Amino acid sequence: MSVSTFRDLKNQEVLVVFADEAKKIQGSWNDSVLKDYLKVPLENDFRAKFREPLLVYTHSHPTTKRVLVLGLGKKSDISLQNFRNLGASLAGALKNKNVKSHASVLVPKVGKFKTAEIVEALQTGASVYQFQFTELKSAESLKKNPPSKPIELQFIVEAKDLKQAGAAESKAKATAEGVNWGRRLVAMSPRQLYPVQLTKEVEKMVKASPSKSKIKMTVWGETELKKHAYGGVLAVNQGSENEAQFIVLQYSNGGKSSKPMALVGKGVTFDSGGLSLKPPQAQETMKYDMAGAASVLSAFKITVDLQLKTNLVCVVPSVENMPSGAAQKPGDVITMASGKTVEVLNTDAEGRLILADALFHATTQFKPKAVIDVATLTGACALAVGEAAAGLYGTDEKLKKGLEKASAESGEHIWRLPDFEEFYGDQMNSDVADLRNIGKSREAGATTAGIFLRAFVKNDIPWAHLDIAGCGWYDAPRGFVGARGPSGVPIRLLAKFIEQNL
Known part of the structure; x- marks a missing residue:
């Protein structure tokens, strides 16, 4: 099960968070230093449009080397289908930034949706997006352009949501x-x-x-x-x-x-x-x-x-x-x-x-x-x-x-x-x-x-x-x-x- 709480995080390659149209990070986290790293980029380089990415380097912060911020757009427009699309966006953005193995995702709190529903949607979108069909490629072709390894997601939720979020992640993967x-x-x-x-x-x-x-x-x-x-x-x-x-x-x-x-x-x-x-x-x-x-x-x-x-x-x-x-x-x-x-x-x-x-x-x-x-x-x-x-x-x-x-x-x-x-x-x-x-x-x-x-x-x-x-x-x-x-x-x-x- 790839679900944990924020306090368990350390030495991450990248942490994914979501920001609404007011540029406010959605979700429960308590790292003031990381928030300070994001303050200036959020104010100047980011509009938080739906699926818009922003990558911030944290200069060897003990929690994560990088933070990927994804825009939610208008909170009133968000749906589970949007979260599936966001799952694809984060997988694509991570691949484009050469993330090799896994990433941690701070699950946002948005509207009427339960944490488990959002986890299921994000995982579904990310997994479906990463489908590759390469079995008919020649060995030479695969050597030049090897298929990328799937990026595994670790979801960060509140302690009270761990069990339901874990079950939702397993269901989404199946x-x-x-x-x-x-x-x-x-x-x-x-x-x-x-x-x-x-x-x-x-x-x-x-x-x-x-x-x-x-x-x-x-x-x-x-x-x-x-x-x-x-x-x-x-x-x-x-x-x-x-x-x-x-x-x-x-x-x-x-x-x-x-x-x-x-x-x-x-x-x-x-x-x-x-x-x-x-x-x-x-x-x-x-x-x-x-x-x-x-x-x-x-x-x-x-x-x-x-x-x-x-x-x-x-x-x-x-x-x-x-x-x-x-x-x-x-x-x-x-x-x-x-x-x-x-x-x-x-x-x-x-x-x-x-x-x-x-x-x-x-x-x-x-x-x-x-x-x-x-x-x-x-x-x-x-x-x-x-x-x-x-x-x-x-x-x-x-x-x-x-x-x-x-x-x-x-x-x-x-x-x-x-x-x-x-x-x-x-x-x-x-x-x-x-x-x-x-x-x-x-x-x-x-x-x-x-x-x-x-x-x-x-x-x-x-x-x-x-x-x-x-x-x-x-x-x-x-x-x-x-x-x-x-x-x-x-x-x-x-x-x-x-x-x-x-």
Whole structure:
């Protein structure tokens, strides 16, 4: 546990403190000499704008060699999301100032927020920010530009807050580790991560979990998928030389009679579009088409690593969508696991086909109290909201409001997709099959995709769909995500929702 009181500090490389817009240091400390060192720089060189840094040298003071002051901005504007961003700012500033190992952080007292909440937010932001993906770099490249070692933070709090702050720090580290584990999966090259390799990554995660004795993992390959007639998964993958996988995780740590929560994630490890081929530029980031799978698997990892008292199921259909002589063709009619038939008019609308089989499986095999699917599903959603939010669609108002609450607390935004049944209800009807896999027009594509999925949710189970086509990948650093690439959204939202519904 990296939490202590101010009186325990000595010989620190750097001490991080926070100042409000009045340039007043926030937090409990009692070192008058250090305060004197800061007086002149604060008055003359610093405006305390949000995330603004100021580094002050203390000339071999026994407590610390340097003090890094970070601006809070207006105290009335501060939020936990701001503290996550400040965690990223302090990690970035420390790296820029060549801090090699660790730093002590004087936790500020601001507004209504508890010390433990601020510790959790700062640690989450700092840890997520420091994610690096370097495993595909050559040895020569790594020698020239070695990856930086993560900076460890020691939080300075009042004695009465030590226990709660310590627990919050541990929770934040487990959460951030889960987020970055998922981001690594998304960052991996499609040559590295194909369906069978995804299964191996999940197996390693399960074996390393402190809850491994409470986890059951089942994997179907093509033999089992054919035996059970999971036509959506098989049709999408039939153009690929790599075998499809259908991964099911069950975590049993709640009441024996308690129904589980179910998560379903789209696991297309590369999406060329199939015979409805995407243009080359659109394929450049299509390794991220399994970000939905990474999200639900990461939320599962966080849940089991924290050993939460709940029952949780995670279902991931994993495929590659490739063009070949064996690939499915526009005009094909396929029979799904549910028995429904689907006319495939665009092979690039493949995610909904594998999700349909997975939703049918989750709702019939486990009869969960609710099911949430996550997918990089439609360009329509990405065009509507960009990187700002996930699109939300579903059948149950209580479930949607619960996700909105988790969204507000996690800082990961969701936006309700329009749901006008009289306009959209017949868009997915086919002349030759039960359903078509794209709408009759290009309008409202994110909603019509949700309507298609809704047809495969059985037993009137509450269901929600999160379309992360826009927010699953950032084209530039944003907030406390420090690099272009996988954002990790909505992993923390899902983890928070599970925690709130134990």
